[in-house]
Amino acid sequence: MKTTRVRYGMLALVFVNVVINYLDRSNISVAGPALSKDLNLSSVDLGYIFSAFGWTYALLQIPGGLVADRFGPRVLYAFCLATWSLSTVFQGFARGFASLFALRLATGAFEAPSYPINNRIVTSWFPDNERASAIALYVSGQFIGLAFLTPILVTIQHYAGWQGLFITTGLVGLVWAIVWYALYRDPLDHKTVSDAELAHIEAGGGHFRGQTAKTDGTSIWQWVNLKQVFSRRTLWGVYIGQFSVNAMLWFFLTWFPTYLVKYRGLDFIKSGYLASVPFLAACAGLLLSGFVSDRLVQQGRSVGAARKTPIIIGMLLSVSIVGANYTDDTALIIFFMSLAFFGSGMALISWVFVSLLSPRHLIGLTGGVFNFMGNLASIIVPIVIGYLAKDGDFKPALVFIAVLGFIGACSYSFLVGKVERGTVTPASDTAALLSERE
Structure with missing residues (x-):
């Protein structure tokens, strides 16, 4: 059978979603x-303003995961894009702490389902042995977009x-919401995907059966399902690790430009170009x-x-981020920042563990808890840095970020044991797939 790609x-559509997602975060x-x-x-x-997005974004991850399991990515993502982009536009009219804080809360709330949706899309469209690369490609959108667009x-x-x-930035998201709705389809709903490509995806562990808006998702809203995703040591290992990874990410998404301008005395325009370098390094690491x-798995x-x-x-x-505390040379500061973010980027394939470890019918929920x-970290880290730097010394803040990075390495080393799915659901065979397509 002739295959398609x-x-x-x-995946390219998801990539653009991530670019816009992170534009409106950063x-x-x-x-x-x-x-x-x-x-x-x-x-x-400023620390509280930086953290406001994370308050609702983090707290709504579990509901966001449940919603991602219940509704189709096409409609849900379009709704999220439109609403968080409107919140971004309104931030341009903020007149004080309270209004800006409230609008950042709204932006976080409407972005909450985005990464559980991303994970569901990749789990539907890609076999297991291509999934880490697919995740790396769409997550790289946050770094490529910020690296090249920060100067803009x-x-x-x-x-x-x-x-x-x-x-x-808000208007860009509103336009893209329309484009997304026009172009995206789930695997079984896409008119040009071949049976050979669908068979390849399913044979490799892709999970797209029941991944449409018609799915009856009422069974997901049960306490026993929450117990499943909170009770396993292996999942707790990746949860703690993800907190550590995001601690570094949220330093760069919030305090980094202020660190360069206010605490290192760089010109604002120059800081915009220098700030793009660590994002390129993180993208390379990812x-x-x-x-x-993926190559190791294939071997x-x-x-x-x-x-x-x-x-x-x-x-x-x-952990190398602490090196910036021991130099006043701008080039070395950017080097240590870039090396640290390169390492953090390497760790951002961690979403692959959601696909590997979660019960098949709870991928969205597990992704929500994981996120x-x-x-x-998006709540805690910006606030803690604000307090640590309030006397004009940023060095304790960088030590704080480095310690969290070391904790993340220990979590993956000692808590994450054998990688296996929590509840195995038998996969449908290829014949059934072709029958359903006919």
Whole structure:
């Protein structure tokens, strides 16, 4: 049978979603120095503003995962894109701490289902031995987008102010919501995907049966399912590890430009270009980790070793961020930041463990819990850094981030045991697949 490669087109759409997702998370970091001046915000106030997104984003991850299991990605993602983009536009009209804080809460709430949806899409469209690469490619959107667009965001703010920055990034998301709805389809609903491609996906462990909006998701809303995803030591290992990975990520998404401008005395425009370098390094680490991990699986290495080794090495590399405390040379500061973020990027293939370890009927819920645990860092880390840096010394903040990175390496080394799915659901055979397609 002639095969197609429609799955890569769907992955490209998810990639753009992630770029826009992170534009609307991180635009606040570019606006931070100007916001603190225009709205008279202290470092502690700014820490709370930076963390506001994470309050609702993290707390709604479990409901977001349940919603991702219940509704189709096409409609749900379009709704999320439109609503979080509207919240971003309105941030351009904020007049003080309270209104800006509330709008950041709204942005986090509407983005909450996004990564559980991403994971569901990749689990539906890709076999097991291609999944780490697929995850690495779509997650790289957050780094590629920020690396190349941060200078553009800085330029927009320079000419249009922080108000124009929020309005512009929000409008981009509104337009893309329409494009997404027009182009995305689930595997069994896509008109151009071949039976050979669907058979390849399913034979390799892709799970797309029942992945449509018509699925009866009422059975998911049960306490016994929450118990399943909270009771396993292996899952707790990846939950703690994800918190550590996200601690580094949220430092760069929030405080990094302010660190360069306020605590290292760099020019605002120059900081925009320098800030893009660690994001490129993180992208390189992520792509290297994803492709190496999949290559090891294809060569017959154990799944546990192939998936965990790059993550552990990456988390250990992230500890190097403390090196920036021991130099005043701008080039060395950016080097240590880039090396640490390269390591953190290597660890971001961790979403593959959701597909590997979760019960098949609870992939969305497990992804929600996983992302909830990880994104507690988006609440805690910006606030803690604000307090640690309130006296003008940023060194304790970098030590704090490095310690969390080391904890993440230990979690994957000692808590994550044998990699196996919690509840095995027999896969349907290829004949049944072709029958359903006919």
